[in-house]
Amino acid sequence: DGGITQSPKYLFRKEGQNVTLSCEQNLNHDAMYWYRQDPGQGLRLIYYSQIVNDFQKGDIAEGYSVSREKKESFPLTVTSAQKNPTAFYLCASTGLAYGDTQYFGPGTRLTVL
Amino acid sequence: DAKTTQPTSMDCAEGRAANLPCNHSTISGNEYVYWYRQIHSQGPQYIIHGLKNNETNEMASLIITEDRKSSTLILPHATLRDTAVYYCIVRGYSGGGADGLTFGKGTHLIIQP
Numbered sequence: 336d337g338g339i340t341q342s343p344k345y346l347f348r349k350e351g352q353n354v355t356l357s358c359e360q361n362l363n364h365d366a367m368y369w370y371r372q373d374p375g376q377g378l379r380l381i382y383y384s385q386i387v388n389d390f391q392k393g394d395i396a397e398g399y400s401v402s403r404e405k406k407e408s409f410p411l412t413v414t415s416a417q418k419n420p421t422a423f424y425l426c427a428s429t430g431l432a433y434g435d436t437q438y439f440g441p442g443t444r445l446t447v448l
Numbered sequence: 449d450a451k452t453t454q455p456t457s458m459d460c461a462e463g464r465a466a467n468l469p470c471n472h473s474t475i476s477g478n479e480y481v482y483w484y485r486q487i488h489s490q491g492p493q494y495i496i497h498g499l500k501n502n503e504t505n506e507m508a509s510l511i512i513t514e515d516r517k518s519s520t521l522i523l524p525h526a527t528l529r530d531t532a533v534y535y536c537i538v539r540g541y542s543g544g545g546a547d548g549l550t551f552g553k554g555t556h557l558i559i560q561p
Contacts, residue, residue, distance in 0.1 A: 339491075341491075368549075370548070370551075375553070377551030377552050377553050378492070378551040380548035380550075383548050393548055425491050425492070434480060434499070436497060437482075437494070437549055439491035439492045439493070439494075440491050441490060441491045442490065444489070
């Protein structure tokens with residue numbers, strides 16, 4: 336079954352702890368993305384990567400970090416510096432050709448207690 | 449990427465065609481129009497996209513006006529499972545790569561039994 340997997344679906348952490356969210360894709364896509372969604376709002380871009388070992392900040396990168404050591408994997412770390420980490424986190428991927436479609440994973444809901 | 453304007457919410461009777469409008473008056477010549485939908489607590493699902501011509505697939509039809517300043521997503525026979533938030537997104541390419549998508553708040557479509 337092809338697609339994008341995110342794990343876990345629900346994640347709980349204590350305030351002050353770093354936490355890493357997993358995103359894996361088997362679509363052979365070059366570009367991968369992380370978005371954040373707050374209740375009743377649209378998605379906002381955190382980080383994206385168009386090639387292995389390279390990534391760019393999105394609109395709300397502060398308090399987050401990423402790595403891209405493999406084409407199929409793009410983990411996101413939510414650090415203790417993120418002021419309001421409780422949110423729904425979505426990973427996406429796409430090819431780089433003009434007109435390619437971006438596909439999304441099922442999301443991880445992070446709750447910081 | 450050009451900004452889009454969508455109604456906040458719409459109702460449609462089950463079995464009827466649902467017509468969701470989107471204005472994108474500042475769209476430029478190389479920008480595609482994409483439609484996604486999101487059911488509560490799930491990742492956005494790709495529906496359809498187009499550049500100039502009308503498009504149809506197994507899920508929906510996309511009608512783009514000749515001046516490309518607006519479009520309409522048509523779900524031909526709406527079912528209760530089509531209740532979701534629908535996002536209209538205009539996407540271009542910069543720097544030779546694929547930037548992230550810019551999401552607004554979308555249209556909350558409610559299918560009434």
